[in-house]
Amino acid sequence: MNAVCLAMMAAPALIAALTLPAVAQENPIMLSTDRDSYMLGDDVVVWGSVSTVLPGEQMQMKVLYRDDVIMVDQFEVAADGSFARRVSSGGPNWENSGSYIVRVWYGSDNISREFEYVAEDADAPTRQIEVADGRGGTFDLGYAIRGGTVDRMVVDYDNMAILVEMESDRGGDLLLDLPRQYINATDAGDDTEFIVLAGDQPLQYVERDAASDVRRIWVAFPPGTSEILVIGTAVVPEFGAVAVLLVAVGGAVAASRLRTRIFP
Template sequence: MNFVKTKIIFALLILGMISTLPAFAESLITIKTNSNSYKEGDTVVISGKVTTIIIGTPITMQIFSQGNLVDVAQFNVAEDGSYSYTIIAEGPYWTKSGEYVVRASFGEGNVAETQFSFSPKSEVVDTDIFEVDAGSHGTFDVNYSISGGVVKNMLVDKDILALIVIIETDDDGSITLEMPRSAFDAKKQDQTDDTFIIIIDGIEVPYQETVTNTDSRIITINFEEGDSDIEIIGTTIIPEFGTIAVMILAVGIITTIIITRNRFQIHI
């Protein structure tokens, strides 16, 4: 019986020791930043304190973005156990917006972490012009700007009344298109503006319409890394397509009516 009690007490002591270890590790080093969010070019000040100074042991500081290392440094603590590290949030590795993780390591197994949000400056994107081939109906120009990829081609699919934009992406991004109404549009029956249908690689996605005037419509479409085909479906594309189709249909109907009437009159 005493042997069983001894085993129970020993097990409880072990559990107690294990439960206190994380608390000790967490309290050995602290970390904080001077702000919870930064923009590109801001000064990031990381500071903290260690409760026990280990002679000859530096602090290793690492900053991560989506698991990728952005910055690393080593430095010694002050005599009172405090430390501070300053970095300017800019450079080739400060490109992703979102949460950044700061990790401070001191000695073996002593780690503290904190987070902050970062927003890079809006990239200045040049506007280009793509000359879209409309077959026998000539060409029309689409002004566009894109970030996160490049435009490989734009083409017309008259069967579905769509402008198809083929892109090659290296990151999440967006494309803004200024589409001339004379070549491509989406209209309701009362001739007021209708919404476009946007499909990326078979999936319908939302879009933002920023400018609308009598000559053009400007829309912005967000895409993800790996996307390739953007279908912008409207109700008219190259008026000649629609006009010819309507004319052919009208001529066909009229011809049918005339033939029917003539036959009817002959039988009479």
């Protein structure tokens, strides 16, 4: 068989090989964190594994905020290829809120993971927002959030609730200081649980530091949450029924006097 025939026979296989899609190689390092978002004072637990342990090789790790190096570390992986490190947040290098990156190098390979960090105390509200009561009034509500941003809050009278409109690419937590005079959940005078929803999905929450005027709750929300509805047993507008009645009566009296002047 001459060379021309061999080339013609090999051509289809060669063309097929050249046209096959490239298969991406799997990264030999697996990297994760225990959460997607953190607040001031939280420990960031970094963990993962390597597919092959390299004798005498140490893993290099950096935590970055934009182009700034927050911390560096170097350590050996376990015999089974696993690793875990605990990084304490706080201090002068952790003064900015935003997206942070943890990156590790092992041999010739590297991998990174992003997490959100809020450089504020997680145990108390860090911001205040003006809540529209839907009837021309407003009231202030304290909150803190990690893993997202709050756009606005409004009273939902139909559901006896407060609606939180927000943006979140990652999961996180929302702290709300709920003023009892505007929203509460009670049964026969005793505190009962709120119902908290993201769409149709019930959300878990923890209540902390309930006081005579405020109920403080922490709500954990999943990635992509755009609305959180906190449902109670009563919502009260800034202007109560008596005030609304007085305004209505005053308006009627003024209108009557105006008609009297125009049409004596």
